[in-house]
Amino acid sequence: MIFGMWDAPYFHIGSIPVDHIIVTEWAIIAVIGLIAFFATRNMQVVPTGLQNAFEMVVVWTYDFFTQLMDKEHVAKKWAPLLTTFFLFILLCNYSGLIPGAARVEGFQPPTSNWNVTMTLALITFFSVHVAGFAENGMHYLGHFISPNPLMLPLNLLEEVTHPLSLTVRLFGNIFGEEMVIAYMLFMVPFLIPMALMGLSVLLGAIQAIVFTILSASYIAAATGEGH
């Protein structure tokens, strides 16, 4: 069976079924968690090695979101969530590059599944509105009838389009890329897929960045002036 197709539950916890992609997600969480744990296990004032690298990632994303958003305190509040998005999506995308991933039954990048990308997009969707209400209170509702009440349907449509576009973009890119690599491996097992895999390294990073930046810009727009 080719990945991306329906997969039977891997096992059950009580009555809750656990899919293969969920297990992959757990593995990804374990990897990120372990790196974070070892990086910050013995923190030094003068950072070295893993601590330095991990600090750099966190501080860099922090600065990046602060520059992207107008309000620094909003950036500081939501930067952890956005950094988590980035790391999670990046590793999810790269999980498809593990040798043989496309050939093993049920072993597929979690982001090549509709449900996963939709969940992430929904988290963004709710974050945007929570951030909007937290920053502007009830005035936030005003942006739905901005610049005039006639725009209400379009504005509402826009709000629905945001998570939908996030979902489809991430899913489409990763699923498509994995499908192409899988078929390539099927047809020409050597050398040719390597170029595509190199491309998918780039694509994986780009998609993670795009998702995160779009989420950040939605939050920035919701918390910005004029609502």
Place this chain on the structure above:
Amino acid sequence: MRAVELLINATALLPQKLFAQEIGGSTSVLRNKRFYLTVLLLTTILVLGFTAVCMASGHGNPLTEAPAGNTPEFGNIYAIGWTAVNFFVLLALLYKFAFNPINAMLEQRSTTIEGSLRHAEEMKVEVEQMRKEAQTNLTESRKEAQEIVARATKAAETAKAEISAKAQEEAQHIKDKAHAEIKSATEQAKMELKDTAASLAMFAAEKVLGRAINEDDHKRMVKDFVNEAGDLLC
């Protein structure tokens, strides 16, 4: 329901100190926690809502009833639920092992640097003070040394004058003493000479007169003579 429990447990892992330094204090921590909790709860409600809709629409369990070989369905409730749980667990883990320690470390580093800078500034002031003190001490020492030298020179000169005066005095004393001794010796010699001359004259007169004359007369005569002669001799 188990998924909801897990979600709530995951949020309980959210640590105390969050990334809201600007607002600062425990209020912002609670506010930040509340924001994330709200997002989590809304996502959970949506998942449960989807489940209810799926069940009500008669499709039954979309996961277990989908035949193998079908394309992935949109709305696999369990995958959505698990992903939401997993994402927030990861967020909590990163808070515990990355954001909080790094934030604390950044703050500590900032405090350390500020402290070091302040300490350096204090040291600079202290060094300047010490330099000034040293300069003052040096000037004072030089002045004192000059005074000591001047005093010593003066004392030496006084001593020199004293010694010189004393030496002169002593020399004068010795000279005077010598003069007196010479004078005394001269007088004594004169006396002795006079006595001897008198004795000789008396002896000569006895020899000439051939008789002994009164001792006292002789002596008087001779003495007169000797005195006259002595005055001539001396």
